Amino acid sequence: MPPKLRSDHIQQRANHVFALVMNLPALTLILLLIGYPVIVSLWTSLHRYNLRRPDTFDFVGLMNYVTILTNHDFWHSIGVSFYFTAVSVPLTILIALGIALLFNQEFTGRGVFRALLLIPWAVPGVVNGLMWMGLLGKHGAFDTIISNNIELFNKLLGTNIDYIGMASPVVALNAAVAAHIWKNVPFACIIFLAALQGIPSEQYRAARIDGASTWKRFLHLTLPWLLHPIMIVAILTTMNSFRVFDLIFALTGGGPGDATYVIAWQTYKEAFGRLNFGGANAYSYLITIITMTLAIVYIRLLYRRGSVQG
Amino acid sequence: MVKHRIGLYLLSFLAVLYLVTPFLWVVLVSFMEEREANQHHWIPRQPTFDNYWPYLAKGSVTDEDKTAGDAVGGFTARQFPRAIINSLINASLVMVMNLFFGSLAAYALARVDFSGKFVLLLFYLGTRSVPGVAIMVPMYLLIRGYGLLDTHLAIILAHTTFTLPFTIWILKGYFQTIPIDLERSARIDGCTRLGALFRVFMPVATPGMIAVGIFAFISSWGEFFFALLLTSSIGSKPVTVLISDFAQELQVDFTLIAAGGVLVVLIPIVLAFIFQRFIIHGIGGAVTG
Structure with missing residues (x-):
């Protein structure tokens, strides 16, 4: 609060004007480049609009949505995206939590370790995709390791598993998930590290005096402090997973077949492959609705904990 | 032990x-x-x-x-230095715009009581959840309509818009950790609101500003989707698009792509190393604070 130099009423009005003016540049930009397109996108999604016939712009109501919702392609890409998200979010949180607990300990060389932690974060998504393509593609380093191990596995157990690398839908999809997790771990870790540092050390001392075991200390002391940051990481990584595009573009191109057609890739193909702008906008809207719903669910959970300040 | x-x-x-x-x-x-x-x-x-x-x-x-x-x-390799410069220009300006617009908005959100503040915060959070791919067509048509296709400005605007909500969110959290007495005493000494903001508050807020600045820079440097959508010639193509062009060319040696990958990652990694402390404390602290 600024000093009370004026009467409350005038002060309040001044506050409003000040806040509005300060937010104006950011608001203008966001409304123009996100708000306006979101509305245009809704409008276009209600029309038949294909760039192959750019003069046709007929109002068709919800027809684009009906077409999509009754189409196998949509449900397939929804399935792929949900799998992608459902696997990568919990694993990202678990791995990041583990690393954060480690790097929160005091030991010599911790600074170097923490600096190295930022490497995956600094690698752009496209480079990440190309990198895993190299690692898991034909003649890649990881590819060789895996196929050698499969051979050994087959020999030992007498099984006959044929490892065909990225040509296999299962391998390709899970490779994309692994690459995505690798890139997203550092950011989650940064948040967890900060949260761990915020835990008052007296509480640990007290718990230790009470004779609580390491596991008990983690469960009853550390974990409750981490619930809020875990939720924030969950929100951010869910959104990231649901809109993943650059990684898929560089790593699999949606293939093999349609094994890695995540929803963002499907939308991109609808717009720039088939030039069906009406349909693509309906896709866009469905994605927005899904991510918004997920965000609202998370935010509600967050607020129920009563730990976010306005 | x-x-x-x-x-x-x-x-x-x-x-x-x-x-x-x-x-x-x-x-x-x-x-x-x-x-x-x-x-x-x-x-x-x-x-x-x-x-x-x-x-x-x-x-x-x-x-x-x-x-x-x-x-x-x-040929693609020879275009590389130019693409690096393009990315540097984009990312630097995205950083500056984020810091300027973001700190103004975040300051008001952190320090001033006004009705609608909560709605505004949710609005910023909500725009962050809009996936880029969901607005690509209208965005493309809008940028084309202003004749900005294939320019630096198009990328800078797109990246700034998509990084701003996060910047505001983080800065608001960071600003709230700074004691308010600072500005209060400056105001009593006769400083105007903006004077107190720029002369007294901002210097103290520098670590947080560095953190979000580096964050915005690296986000823009690594962004691919809008860069792909909005650029087509080497005059404005950033490195992320150029390196993916390799993947489209047939029979390029992977070793050559690997060298390109190293060059693309060099600048963000150096920045992340230098500002490691700021990033971990600034971003993490503000999110959890």
């Missing part, structure tokens, strides 16, 4: 192995010849710098001067 130490180092080493190995492999391969890379061992037996020369060759600034003499991928 000693046992505990050894376990700690062992686990930490495994963690670092996980974080570093994939990219380390790219670095190692970038110093191999293609023939050697195909034998999949890790340490280059005859380290070579050959994969880097094409990138450092005389730069090409137009799309027209492609020559028949260029090796596979060589």
Whole structure:
């Protein structure tokens, strides 16, 4: 609060004007480049609009949505995206939590370790995709390791598993998930590290005096402090997973077949492959609705904990 | 206790192995010849710098001067220095715009009581959840309508818009950790609101500003989707788009792509290392604070 130099009423009005003016540049930009397109996108999604016939712009109501919702392609890409998200979010949180607990300990060389932690974060998504393509593609380093191990596995157990690398839908999809997790771990870790540092050390001392075991200390002391940051990481990584595009573009191109057609890739193909702008906008809207719903669910959970300040 | 130490180092080493190995492999391969890379061992037996020369060759600034003499991928490689400059320009301006617009908005949200504040916060959070791909068509048409396709400005606007909500969110959290007495005493000394903001508050808020600034820079540097959508010529193409062009060219040696990958990652990694402390404390602290 600024000093009370004026009467409350005038002060309040001044506050409003000040806040509005300060937010104006950011608001203008966001409304123009996100708000306006979101509305245009809704409008276009209600029309038949294909760039192959750019003069046709007929109002068709919800027809684009009906077409999509009754189409196998949509449900397939929804399935792929949900799998992608459902696997990568919990694993990202678990791995990041583990690393954060480690790097929160005091030991010599911790600074170097923490600096190295930022490497995956600094690698752009496209480079990440190309990198895993190299690692898991034909003649890649990881590819060789895996196929050698499969051979050994087959020999030992007498099984006959044929490892065909990225040509296999299962391998390709899970490779994309692994690459995505690798890139997203550092950011989650940064948040967890900060949260761990915020835990008052007296509480640990007290718990230790009470004779609580390491596991008990983690469960009853550390974990409750981490619930809020875990939720924030969950929100951010869910959104990231649901809109993943650059990684898929560089790593699999949606293939093999349609094994890695995540929803963002499907939308991109609808717009720039088939030039069906009406349909693509309906896709866009469905994605927005899904991510918004997920965000609202998370935010509600967050607020129920009563730990976010306005 | 000693046992505990050894376990700690062992686990930490495994963690670092996980974080570093994939990219380390790219670095190692970038110093191999293609023939050697195909034998999949890790340490280059005859380290070579050959994969880097094409990138450092005389730069090409137009799309027209492609020559028949260029090796596979060589032409794209020659465009690299220009793409690096493009990315530097974009990311730097995105950083500046984020810091300026973001700090104004965040300051009001952190310090001033006004009705609608909560709605505004939710609005910023909500716009962050709109996926880029969901608004690509109208965005593309809008940018084209203003004649901005294939310009730096198009990318800078798009990236700034998509990074701003996060910047505001983080800065608001960071600003709230700064004691308010600072500005209060400045105001009593006769400073105006903006005067107090820029002369007293901002200097104290510098660590947080550095953190979000670096964050915005690296986000813009690594962004691919809008860069792909809005650029088409080397006049404005950033590195992320150029490196993906390699993947489209047939039969480019992976070792050459690896060297390109290393060059793309160089600047963000150096920045992340230098500002490591700011990033971990600034971003993490503000989110959890």
